[in-house]
Structure formats: C-alpha cells, structure tokens
Amino acid sequence: MERKTASRRRGDELEQAILDAVWEEFQAVGFSKLTMEGVAKRAGTSKPVLYRRWSSPVDLMIACAANRIPKAESVPDTGSLRGDTIALLTLAHERMRMVGQTAMLSMLAQVSVDPEARKVLIEGIVVNLVKALSGTVYTRAIARGELAGEHLTERLTRLPIDLMRNEFILFGHVSEDAIESMLDEVILPALRARGAKV
Amino acid sequence: MERKTASRRRGDELEQAILDAVWEEFQAVGFSKLTMEGVAKRAGTSKPVLYRRWSSPVDLMIACAANRIPKAESVPDTGSLRGDTIALLTLAHERMRMVGQTAMLSMLAQVSVDPEARKVLIEGIVVNLVKALSGTVYTRAIARGELAGEHLTERLTRLPIDLMRNEFILFGHVSEDAIESMLDEVILPALRARGAKV
DNA sequence: TCCATCAAGATACGGACCGTATCTTGCGGA
DNA sequence: TCCGCAAGATACGGTCCGTATCTTGATGGA
Numbered sequence: 001m002e003r004k005t006a007s008r009r010r011g012d013e014l015e016q017a018i019l020d021a022v023w024e025e026f027q028a029v030g031f032s033k034l035t036m037e038g039v040a041k042r043a044g045t046s047k048p049v050l051y052r053r054w055s056s057p058v059d060l061m062i063a064c065a066a067n068r069i070p071k072a073e074s075v076p077d078t079g080s081l082r083g084d085t086i087a088l089l090t091l092a093h094e095r096m097r098m099v100g101q102t103a104m105l106s107m108l109a110q111v112s113v114d115p116e117a118r119k120v121l122i123e124g125i126v127v128n129l130v131k132a133l134s135g136t137v138y139t140r141a142i143a144r145g146e147l148a149g150e151h152l153t154e155r156l157t158r159l160p161i162d163l164m165r166n167e168f169i170l171f172g173h174v175s176e177d178a179i180e181s182m183l184d185e186v187i188l189p190a191l192r193a194r195g196a197k198v
Numbered sequence: 199m200e201r202k203t204a205s206r207r208r209g210d211e212l213e214q215a216i217l218d219a220v221w222e223e224f225q226a227v228g229f230s231k232l233t234m235e236g237v238a239k240r241a242g243t244s245k246p247v248l249y250r251r252w253s254s255p256v257d258l259m260i261a262c263a264a265n266r267i268p269k270a271e272s273v274p275d276t277g278s279l280r281g282d283t284i285a286l287l288t289l290a291h292e293r294m295r296m297v298g299q300t301a302m303l304s305m306l307a308q309v310s311v312d313p314e315a316r317k318v319l320i321e322g323i324v325v326n327l328v329k330a331l332s333g334t335v336y337t338r339a340i341a342r343g344e345l346a347g348e349h350l351t352e353r354l355t356r357l358p359i360d361l362m363r364n365e366f367i368l369f370g371h372v373s374e375d376a377i378e379s380m381l382d383e384v385i386l387p388a389l390r391a392r393g394a395k396v
Numbered sequence: 397t398c399c400a401t402c403a404a405g406a407t408a409c410g411g412a413c414c415g416t417a418t419c420t421t422g423c424g425g426a
Numbered sequence: 427t428c429c430g431c432a433a434g435a436t437a438c439g440g441t442c443c444g445t446a447t448c449t450t451g452a453t454g455g456a
Contacts, residue, residue, distance in 0.1 A: 205422085205423085206422055206423065208423070233412085233413060233414085235412085235414085236413095245414090245415080245416090246415095249415070249416080253415095254414095
C-alpha cells in the first residue's frame with residue numbers, strides 16, 4: 001500500500017507489478033509463508049484482484065516463476081560435449097537455485113493435484129528447459145560428429161536435467177563432485193553406448 | 199470419537215492408533231486436506247495429544263509413512279542383473295505409489311525447511327530403500343560375476359531409484375516403457391562402462 | 397466533452413484450521 | 427490406596443482463506 005494517491009494500474013502493468021511483488025514476498029518470507037494477503041499488500045492491491053487471476057498462492061508462484069524464467073538462454077560452446085554438458089548442468093543448477101528447493105517442491109506438489117496447472121508447469125517450464133538447454137548441447141555435438149543423432153532418445157535428452165533435478169530436490173544443493181559423477185558415471189557412458197565418440 | 203466409554207489408550211498403543219488414523223484420513227481426504235483436527239477426530243483423541251508428539255500434518259505424515267514402510271523387503275532373485283533390476287524398479291514404484299505423488303512431494307517440501315525432519319525422511323526412508331533394494335541386487339550380481347564390485351560407486355547404486363523417483367515425482371506414474379528405457383538406455387550402459395558383463 | 401461501463405481497490409465476513417492454555421479424568425505404579 | 431502423569435475435552439486468539447459488496451477511478455465511445 002505505498003501508492004495512496006498514485007494512479008490506478010490496469011491490465012499487463014498491474015499483472016506484472018503483482019508478479020514482481022510475488023517474487024519480493026517470496027524472497028522476504030519464503031514460500032511457506034507466501035499468502036494472498038501478503039502479496040496483495042506488497043503489490044498495493046487487494047485480494048479480489050489476485051483471485052480474479054490466480055486461485056492460490058501456488059498458482060501465483062507458478063505464474064511468477066514462468067514470468068521470471070528467461071525465455072531463451074543458451075549454453076556456452078566450450079568446444080566439446082563433455083564441457084558443454086558441464087555447462088548445461090551448471091546452468092540448470094543456477095536456474096533451480098533461483099527458484100529454490102522448497103518452492104520447486106511446493107509447486108510440484110500443487111501441480112500433482114491440478115492437471116491444469118501441471119500443463120503450465122511441466123510443459124511450460126520443465127520441457128522448455130530441457131529443449132532449450134539439452135537441445136543446444138546435443139545439436140552441437142551432432143554437428144561436431146561426437147554424437148549420432150539418430151540414436152538420441154527422449155530419455156537420454158532428459159537425462160542430465162533429470163539427474164540434476166533429482167539431486168537438487170533431495171539435497172537442496174549440488175556439489176561440483178556430484179556434477180562430475182553424474183557426468184562421468186552416468187551421462188557419458190550412456191551416450192557412448194549409443195554411439196557417442198567421447 | 200467412537201470410543202465414548204472405551205478405555206483410555208496410552209503409549210505405543212495410542213501412538214499406533216494415531217498413525218493408523220493418519221493413514222485412513224490420508225486415504226479418505228488426500229494429503230492436502232490432512233489436518234490435525236481431522237486426524238484427532240478419527241483417532242478418537244484430541245489435538246494436544248497429537249501436538250505432544252508431532253508438530254504438523256506433514257510431520258505426522260512422515261511418521262506414518264515411516265511406520266508403514268516394511269522394515270525389510272527383498273527383491274526377488276530372477277537369475278540375472280537385468281531381471282533383478284526390473285524387479286527392483288517395479289518394487290520401488292509400488293512403494294512410491296503407496297505413498298502417492300502429492301504426499302511424497304509435500305513431505306519432501308516440508309523436509310526442505312526442517313533439517314531435523316530431513317534426517318528422519320532422507321536417511322530413514324530414502325537411504326534405507328536404496329540400501330535394502332539396490333544393495334541386494336548388486337550384491338547378487340557381484341556374486342554371479344556379472345558385476346565388478348570395486349567399481350560400484352554410490353552414484354551408480356542410487357541410480358535406479360533416483361531415476362524412478364524423478365519419473366514418479368514429475369508424472370505421478372511410471373509406465374513399463376519408461377522402466378525399460380531407464381534400464382536399457384541408462385542404467386545398464388552405465389554399469390557396463392564400469393565392467394558389468396551384461 | 398461528457399457519460400456509461402468495467403475493473404481496480406477497499407472492506408468486511410463466515411469459516412477452517414492452527415497452535416496453545418487450561419481443566420478434568422482415568423490409568424498405572426509405588 | 428493414593429499420587430503423579432498423561433489422555434482427552436474444551437475454549438481461545440490468531441491467521442489466512444475465499445467471496446460478496448461497495449466505492450472509485452480509468453477508459454472508450456458518442
């Protein structure tokens with residue numbers, strides 16, 4: 001409620017202001033204490049305005065996350081599949097840390113009882129992340145001749161981010177060592193078995 | 199409150215009755231509507247009795263899950279590493295379905311803000327599951343000569359259940375095809391790279 | 397320029413559940 | 427037999443939910 005006499009916001013301007021407020025509130029009080037009332041207050045608006053758009057704090061958080069995720073981002077080209085995959089895992093890790101373990105789990109928990117929200121989250125974020133990140137890395141490796149494209153399955157494409165997500169969800173952090181073990185003990189052997197020359 | 203005139207329960211008897219009630223309530227209303235009040239009512243007791251032992255519905259659910267998980271269970275010996283691993287994944291899947299996607303995610307979310315509960319859940323359930331199930335399978339495979347024990351890392355031991363958990367958490371169900379792709383595209387290649395003869 | 401419309405924003409409400417304090421009552425041990 | 431202790435009942439203030447109602451400001455069309 002900072003805007004006593006300021007002008008009344010509408011449409012996208014309002015919506016963006018609310019989603020920004022969600023993020024601030026999330027950073028300030030954490031996900032478990034993220035309430036509609038708190039967000040409304042911080043955004044200088046009221047609950048009904050929020051409820052006209054989203055149906056719960058988790059819904060709000062999902063929209064906020066979708067809003068903040070960079071639309072497209074690329075993994076740096078390090079010259080090799082191994083280097084690129086490390087970069088891929090590191091980037092994915094950063095993305096996850098931005099959201100945080102608790103928020104990620106809460107969003108997933110919510111989504112598990114709401115097929116509609118599931119589409120938004122899973123397809124809108126998870127799948128996109130995989131496509132944008134893993135996609136680049138593998139396309140490049142195929143161009144280099146390190147990888148035979150026709151043997152790349154969906155499972156293998158998802159694998160790096162799946163392993164990272166699992167680790168992050170369980171422990172809340174992922175060490176350098178963990179990344180290396182995923183890479184050298186699982187990902188690369190699995191790729192080699194499908195014809196990767198690395 | 200069915201026990202109007204029945205005798206007053208104490209100690210372990212009471213505790214077990216409460217944990218049973220948690221499970222019934224969970225089955226009846228789902229995890230998101232599992233409240234202390236509801237459980238107390240169903241168990242024929244009252245909130246303070248619950249709060250003397252557990253601090254929240256999630257805490258209750260974690261205790262209930264730990265209570266219901268069979269202490270030791272074994273993977274059937276199918277004669278081969280591949281068959282055993284399928285059995286392992288299937289069994290892990292059944293365990294997860296018993297708890298359910300939502301409850302599992304909610305428990306993990308809770309644990310992520312409570313280091314004390316984390317110990318109970320992660321070490322008491324996750325790690326035990328890995329040790330009990332994967333342990334058996336790998337020990338057997340080593341005895342058969344299919345696997346070189348000294349090359350087995352912690353990551354590889356965890357791998358099957360990690361993959362299964364990730365799949366279950368994302369989609370809430372795991373198909374036969376999914377199990378096979380985990381096995382043939384990831385797990386077995388990773389094991390072969392460490393000297394498995396399969 | 398003025399007005400009709402519509403959403404923003406304020407306020408209030410019943411309800412669910414939380415977490416705790418207080419009290420009584422039955423059980424079990426000494 | 428009686429004492430101590432925990433079970434169980436009840437009540438309370440508090441927070442947040444989700445909605446209904448009302449006022450007010452912005453916008454677009456005549």
